[in-house]
Amino acid sequence: MQRTSNPLVGAGKTILKARTFECMGTVIGLTMPVDFLTEGQPGLVELAAATAVVERLFHELDETFSLYRPDSEASRLARGELKLPQASARMRERYAEAHEWRLRTEGAFTPERPDGVLDLSGIIKGHAIGEAGTSLLALGRGDWCLNAGGDVLVSGSPHPGTAEPWKAGIVDSADRRTLITGYALGGNSPHTAIATSGSAERGEHIWRVGSSAEFIQVTVAAADIVTADVLATAIVAGGTRMLDRAAGGWDVAVLAIRADGSMLATPGFQPA
Amino acid sequence: MKLRGTVAAALASAGILLAGWQTGTQVNGISTVASSTTATGTTGATGSGSSGAGSSGAGSSGAAGSSGPTGSSSTSGSSGSSGTSGSSSSSGSGSSSGSGTYKGNTVQTRFGPVQVQITVANGKITDVTALQLTNTDGKSIQISNRAAPLLRSKVLAAQSANVQTVSGATITSNAYLTSLQAAIDAANL
Numbered sequence: 001m002q003r004t005s006n007p008l009v010g011a012g013k014t015i016l017k018a019r020t021f022e023c024m025g026t027v028i029g030l031t032m033p034v035d036f037l038t039e040g041q042p043g044l045v046e047l048a049a050a051t052a053v054v055e056r057l058f059h060e061l062d063e064t065f066s067l068y069r070p071d072s073e074a075s076r077l078a079r080g081e082l083k084l085p086q087a088s089a090r091m092r093e094r095y096a097e098a099h100e101w102r103l104r105t106e107g108a109f110t111p112e113r114p115d116g117v118l119d120l121s122g123i124i125k126g127h128a129i130g131e132a133g134t135s136l137l138a139l140g141r142g143d144w145c146l147n148a149g150g151d152v153l154v155s156g157s158p159h160p161g162t163a164e165p166w167k168a169g170i171v172d173s174a175d176r177r178t179l180i181t182g183y184a185l186g187g188n189s190p191h192t193a194i195a196t197s198g199s200a201e202r203g204e205h206i207w208r209v210g211s212s213a214e215f216i217q218v219t220v221a222a223a224d225i226v227t228a229d230v231l232a233t234a235i236v237a238g239g240t241r242m243l244d245r246a247a248g249g250w251d252v253a254v255l256a257i258r259a260d261g262s263m264l265a266t267p268g269f270q271p272a
Numbered sequence: 273m274k275l276r277g278t279v280a281a282a283l284a285s286a287g288i289l290l291a292g293w294q295t296g297t298q299v300n301g302i303s304t305v306a307s308s309t310t311a312t313g314t315t316g317a318t319g320s321g322s323s324g325a326g327s328s329g330a331g332s333s334g335a336a337g338s339s340g341p342t343g344s345s346s347t348s349g350s351s352g353s354s355g356t357s358g359s360s361s362s363s364g365s366g367s368s369s370g371s372g373t374y375k376g377n378t379v380q381t382r383f384g385p386v387q388v389q390i391t392v393a394n395g396k397i398t399d400v401t402a403l404q405l406t407n408t409d410g411k412s413i414q415i416s417n418r419a420a421p422l423l424r425s426k427v428l429a430a431q432s433a434n435v436q437t438v439s440g441a442t443i444t445s446n447a448y449l450t451s452l453q454a455a456i457d458a459a460n461l
Contacts, residue, residue, distance in 0.1 A: 016460045017460050017461070027448040029453065031436060031460055150439050150453070166437060167436055167437075168435060168436070168439050169452065171438060171441070171452065173441075179452070180424070180427065182434070182435055198440075198441030217441060247419055248417065248418075252417075261424070263422040264419040264422065265419060266419045267417065271426050
């Protein structure tokens with residue numbers, strides 16, 4: 001699935017290059033500043049290698065956790081052919097993590113569907129992104145931006161050696177082709193991860209606590225992607241109450257959009 | 273003595289549970305840590321959290337294990353205070369057969385103060401209840417990070433040309449094709 005391109009450009013300074021692949025029903029993209037001329041700087045070969053590592057990691061997790069694959073461990077659990085105590089360690093770890101989040105969010109985030117089927121999809125993508133980030137750092141890559149279907153984790157800067165942050169745009173819930181605002185990630189920003197959840201989100205893994213959704217789109221920036229992802233999901237489900245809880249209990253920035261287009265934002269999203 | 277032991281053990285377990293929960297929920301170091309109700313239970317120092325909700329179970333309630341009931345229940349086990357005055361008193365009926373309700377110290381968590389109450393009947397714990405899980409007055413919220421209305425006109429709308437990545441609700445592979453992110457990726461191919 002990887003797309004490659006022609007290394008034509010470059011004159012000693014870095015330019016951003018991206019590689020994408022498909023997994024978990026969406027598209028994952030890795031963007032890195034590459035340098036074609038300077039010895040020791042990552043080039044297209046390094047980008048391709050890094051993308052391959054990320055792609056393998058995503059596919060491995062998908063094989064275990066996808067409910068869309070009948071032969072996955074998650075599907076066998078859902079059908080009752082496998083019981084949790086007999087499940088793999090990685091399955092039980094994610095289950096425990098998801099339950100911990102359920103407690104922390106007072107049930108606004110939950111790993112179980114209303115019909116009782118265990119559904120860890122609300123946490124797996126974030127987990128995959130985080131693991132991929134760890135792998136990239138282990139590979140020696142310090143400057144990158146990883147975007148999995150709108151959830152983003154960054155490291156370093158788009159301009160290596162500087163403190164300049166990556167800039168993430170936030171999609172306007174009313175018009176997917178426009179951005180409503182932006183947020184700085186990495187660089188000198190305390191937050192390196194950002195995730196957005198919508199009430200019309202694919203897979204419907206947001207089970208609302210109340211009767212109706214107060215927010216149609218919630219974006220959370222945090223120091224790690226699982227926190228950002230889970231809290232965004234929880235706030236869509238739990239409304240203002242969960243928003244206040246998240247803003248008070250975690251070091252996060254939150255932007256929440258109501259169905260009528262009005263917005264609530266913590267200071268991190270307020271214009272200076 | 274047996275009752276006190278049971279109560280002490282129960283409160284200790286509750287304390288450990290809370291402490292464990294607390295530890296487990298520690299994220300990014302908001303200052304919430306509190307010591308838990310302890311087995312010896314003399315005073316069980318209360319939460320050091322910043323939001324100063326006091327410890328209702330505080331005060332040296334004397335002998336072993338009675339950190340919860342601040343009444344005079346430490347000696348004979350037959351009296352028990354009558355639990356009328358507010359949150360800190362135990363309502364134990366205090367018969368020598370060991371029945372009543374006992375409250376642990378208030379422990380600060382990131383969600384506000386938590387206090388556990390146990391009900392004992394005939395020397396056995398029949399119920400464990402969390403009396404306070406949240407404070408509704410919002411004291412636990414960091415004032416500095418509260419959400420406020422944001423007007424669209426006040427937001428300097430970001431231009432897609434000025435961002436390197438886009439965050440939005442999860443999109444399908446098909447939806448990706450027409451997304452801003454796809455355009456940015458294409459520009460960086």
